[in-house]
Amino acid sequence: xxxxxxxxMLSAGGPPARLSLAGGLPPEEAFPFATLAELASExxxxxxxxxxxxxSAEGEPKLRSQIAEVLTRDHRREVATERVVVTTGSQQGxxxxxxxxxxxxxxxIVEDPTYVGALRALAPTGARIVGVGCDDDGMDTxxxxxxxxxxxxxxxxxxxxxxxxxxxxxxxGTRRQALADLSRQYGFVIVEDDQYGRLRFxxxxxxxLASIAGDVVYLSGFSKVVAPGLRxxxxxxxxxxxxxxxxxxxxxxxxxSSLGQRLVSRLLDLPDWWDGHLALLRSIYAERADALxxxxxxxxxxxxxxxxxxxxxxxxxxxxxxxxxxxxxIATARRLGLALVPGSEFSVANTFEHALRLSYSTLTPAELGxxxxxxxxxxxxxxxxxx
Amino acid sequence: xxxxxxxxMLSAGGPPARLSLAGGLPPEEAFPFATLAELASExxxxxxxxxxxxxSAEGEPKLRSQIAEVLTRDHRREVATERVVVTTGSQQGxxxxxxxxxxxxxxxIVEDPTYVGALRALAPTGARIVGVGCDDDGMDTxxxxxxxxxxxxxxxxxxxxxxxxxxxxxxxGTRRQALADLSRQYGFVIVEDDQYGRLRFxxxxxxxLASIAGDVVYLSGFSKVVAPGLRxxxxxxxxxxxxxxxxxxxxxxxxxSSLGQRLVSRLLDLPDWWDGHLALLRSIYAERADALxxxxxxxxxxxxxxxxxxxxxxxxxxxxxxxxxxxxxIATARRLGLALVPGSEFSVANTFEHALRLSYSTLTPAELGxxxxxxxxxxxxxxxxxx
Numbered sequence: 001x002x003x004x005x006x007x008x009m010l011s012a013g014g015p016p017a018r019l020s021l022a023g024g025l026p027p028e029e030a031f032p033f034a035t036l037a038e039l040a041s042e043x044x045x046x047x048x049x050x051x052x053x054x055x056s057a058e059g060e061p062k063l064r065s066q067i068a069e070v071l072t073r074d075h076r077r078e079v080a081t082e083r084v085v086v087t088t089g090s091q092q093g094x095x096x097x098x099x100x101x102x103x104x105x106x107x108x109i110v111e112d113p114t115y116v117g118a119l120r121a122l123a124p125t126g127a128r129i130v131g132v133g134c135d136d137d138g139m140d141t142x143x144x145x146x147x148x149x150x151x152x153x154x155x156x157x158x159x160x161x162x163x164x165x166x167x168x169x170x171x172x173g174t175r176r177q178a179l180a181d182l183s184r185q186y187g188f189v190i191v192e193d194d195q196y197g198r199l200r201f202x203x204x205x206x207x208x209l210a211s212i213a214g215d216v217v218y219l220s221g222f223s224k225v226v227a228p229g230l231r232x233x234x235x236x237x238x239x240x241x242x243x244x245x246x247x248x249x250x251x252x253x254x255x256x257s258s259l260g261q262r263l264v265s266r267l268l269d270l271p272d273w274w275d276g277h278l279a280l281l282r283s284i285y286a287e288r289a290d291a292l293x294x295x296x297x298x299x300x301x302x303x304x305x306x307x308x309x310x311x312x313x314x315x316x317x318x319x320x321x322x323x324x325x326x327x328x329x330i331a332t333a334r335r336l337g338l339a340l341v342p343g344s345e346f347s348v349a350n351t352f353e354h355a356l357r358l359s360y361s362t363l364t365p366a367e368l369g370x371x372x373x374x375x376x377x378x379x380x381x382x383x384x385x386x387x
Numbered sequence: 388x389x390x391x392x393x394x395x396m397l398s399a400g401g402p403p404a405r406l407s408l409a410g411g412l413p414p415e416e417a418f419p420f421a422t423l424a425e426l427a428s429e430x431x432x433x434x435x436x437x438x439x440x441x442x443s444a445e446g447e448p449k450l451r452s453q454i455a456e457v458l459t460r461d462h463r464r465e466v467a468t469e470r471v472v473v474t475t476g477s478q479q480g481x482x483x484x485x486x487x488x489x490x491x492x493x494x495x496i497v498e499d500p501t502y503v504g505a506l507r508a509l510a511p512t513g514a515r516i517v518g519v520g521c522d523d524d525g526m527d528t529x530x531x532x533x534x535x536x537x538x539x540x541x542x543x544x545x546x547x548x549x550x551x552x553x554x555x556x557x558x559x560g561t562r563r564q565a566l567a568d569l570s571r572q573y574g575f576v577i578v579e580d581d582q583y584g585r586l587r588f589x590x591x592x593x594x595x596l597a598s599i600a601g602d603v604v605y606l607s608g609f610s611k612v613v614a615p616g617l618r619x620x621x622x623x624x625x626x627x628x629x630x631x632x633x634x635x636x637x638x639x640x641x642x643x644s645s646l647g648q649r650l651v652s653r654l655l656d657l658p659d660w661w662d663g664h665l666a667l668l669r670s671i672y673a674e675r676a677d678a679l680x681x682x683x684x685x686x687x688x689x690x691x692x693x694x695x696x697x698x699x700x701x702x703x704x705x706x707x708x709x710x711x712x713x714x715x716x717i718a719t720a721r722r723l724g725l726a727l728v729p730g731s732e733f734s735v736a737n738t739f740e741h742a743l744r745l746s747y748s749t750l751t752p753a754e755l756g757x758x759x760x761x762x763x764x765x766x767x768x769x770x771x772x773x774x
Contacts (some may be wrong), residue, residue, distance in 0.1 A: 007629065012507065025440060025441060026440075028440055030433075031439045033432070033434050034431075034497075036433035040427040041427065041428050044423050044427055045421070045424045050416045050616075052415070052418045053412060053614070053616055054412060054422070054615045055616070087640075089640050089641055089642075091638075091640050095638060095640070099511070117637075117638070120637060120638040123487070139522045221603035222624070226439070228641075228645070229438055229644060231640065231641075231643065231644040242526040249505040250507060251478075251504070251511065251640065252478070252635045253478050253479040253639075253640070254476055255618070256475075256617060257617060257644045258616030259617060260646065296396070
């Protein structure tokens with residue numbers, strides 16, 4: 001299994017960086033402490049047994065039906081409660097799908113760059129992971145079509161269609177339709193990881209693959225929209241996949257935290273709270289995304305090209321000076337007090353040596369400006385000529 | 388993967404049984420609702436970021452060091468914090484050990500009967516699971532020694548040394564030493580699952596395998612001594628196994644619930660509370676174990692032999708009338724309003740057709756008497772002659 005470069009960097013010793021664009025944490029100042037305190041107190045003082053006893057592997061029944069209701073609306077087709085499985089974070093969803101669907105020698109398609117946790121979960125199955133490149137419109141379905149025409153027969157295709165981690169790109173409507181068609185034609189399952197879909201702060205909503213394709217495992221959760229520490233994610237799966245996934249879930253951890261599930265279920269009972277909270281998150285993310293990308297455009301013209309995200313928490317950046325590798329830039333920035341993570345961390349085959357993933361979620365606009373100034377100073381230090 | 392017989396039974400339709408000796412749930416009336424309500428309120432109203440943000444895959448640092456302190460005392464040898472990994476329930480501990488240690492064709496020894504969740508977690512690795520029989524003194528190490536002498540070379544040996552689920556038996560001190568010696572001689576890892584060690588209500592404490600053996604993965608958690616819904620378990624592992632386990636944990640679910648970890652950590656800060664709570668649990672379990680076994684002795688002489696447990700929540704029962712199978716007894720008892728689970732559910736090779744696992748944890752003494760009366764009536768219905 002492949003360790004996390006970020007993790008290794010952080011444990012490499014030395015004082016922690018003063019600023020970081022490396023992580024993938026949601027902003028703590030938006031955690032709904034007061035509401036959760038109230039709900040936890042109600043549940044526990046009210047001796048809510050369902051908050052502390054084991055629950056079923058599939059998930060707490062009421063929460064499952066609430067999620068099914070949300071998905072039925074979002075996917076614009078009926079999602080039966082029986083197709084919903086609550087997971088210990090969305091990471092577990094990827095892991096369960098991999099365990100159930102992939103055997104050694106099977107092929108799994110992923111977008112490239114891709115979420116590193118997906119690589120970590122899928123690789124131990126022994127499946128061959130094949131990357132398909134991305135651009136501003138997300139995974140290039142023409143490349144995928146060519147691979148399929150060449151005879152590659154994947155069991156599944158994993159991707160983040162909205163504001164991808166790490167690329168920040170969103171799969172266009174045309175490509176969604178193309179991917180749905182390919183999935184039907186070649187008989188593979190689409191694993192649609194949608195952690196950020198509710199965090200669109202610009203541009204037009206595009207319907208999820210789950211609303212147009214056949215066999216889709218749709219993964220999402222509450223880490224990015226409530227708090228990751230609750231570890232409550234969920235998936236909806238085609239009927240034929242539900243039972244194997246539930247059996248794998250039983251073997252993996254019996255069930256997801258009942259307390260976390262009950263808290264989220266109570267939040268879903270508060271639609272007004274929910275609307276206000278998502279609006280708050282979107283405004284925070286929008287302000288920070290703009291602060292970062294504006295600062296890059298202003299301070300790093302000709303040096304760094306950043307993809308303007310329409311939602312989520314990540315922006316992909318390419319170093320335009322061929323003489324500057326991400327490794328050198330990161331080491332120099334680190335000495336100047338800024339942590340960065342290389343694009344190669346998210347690649348299937350250790351490419352992207354001139355790319356970075358920038359996470360703007362935990363810094364204020366002022367700090368983001370400072371961070372970009374440090375990157376500019378690092379370019380200077382490396383003797384890179386100003387454009 | 389093998390589904391749970393209990394689960395299948397429960398979902399088979401019809402009204403739920405009025406009484407159940409089938410489950411493995413801790414008693415809800417002992418859940419520390421008030422204390423947890425207070426701590427949750429403190430953590431959340433106090434904006435404790437560590438309760439809601441991601442924590443590291445190894446676990447929340449303070450909780451890890453608290454667990455290391457407990458284990459250093461219990462194992463009577465230094466357990467470094469670095470050897471402790473927090474897991475999403477102890478089930479995940481078994482799963483991670485299996486994923487890291489077992490490849491197809493490897494051999495894993497388990498006691499037979501064994502915890503069914505272990506079978507479910509270990510079987511998908513493709514390892515060959517070899518069962519070793521048990522008696523009142525737990526796993527028969529002579530049988531294991533013979534297997535090893537015959538050339539079987541296991542990677543690991545999984546067992547519950549204290550008040551085993553399902554057998555209720557406790558591995559004797561002599562056998563612990565024998566197992567420790569065999570582990571050293573043949574180079575396999577002992578996976579000591581100790582969910583119930585703190586729930587001894589009778590007899591003498593016996594030091595854990597982790598205090599006398601070489602390579603031991605020790606698994607325990609807070610499901611049985613606080614509440615399962617928090618999903619906080621832990622393991623200590625030999626140094627060489629820690630990193631692979633942590634990488635597998637990262638891939639499985641990134642980290643365990645931060646809220647659960649912080650709650651347990653705060654409880655561990657309250658040693659007096661802890662002493663009182665464990666004393667309460669022991670008294671509940673002792674009273675119920677006695678009520679069950681006394682009722683069996685009084686009402687089912689010559690029909691059912693039950694092993695008197697010294698702790699934990701399970702008693703193993705053997706049907707003494709060869710003409711009565713557990714399947715028939717269970718079906719009849721079910722019609723009379725009592726749920727039972729067959730011993731075969733916990734067997735490696737579908738044996739124990741004349742055995743039951745009786746769980747006494749969730750019924751009052753009066754209900755346990757009633758449950759045993761139903762078993763007696765079921766024997767009568769089946770035409771079994773009274774002894």
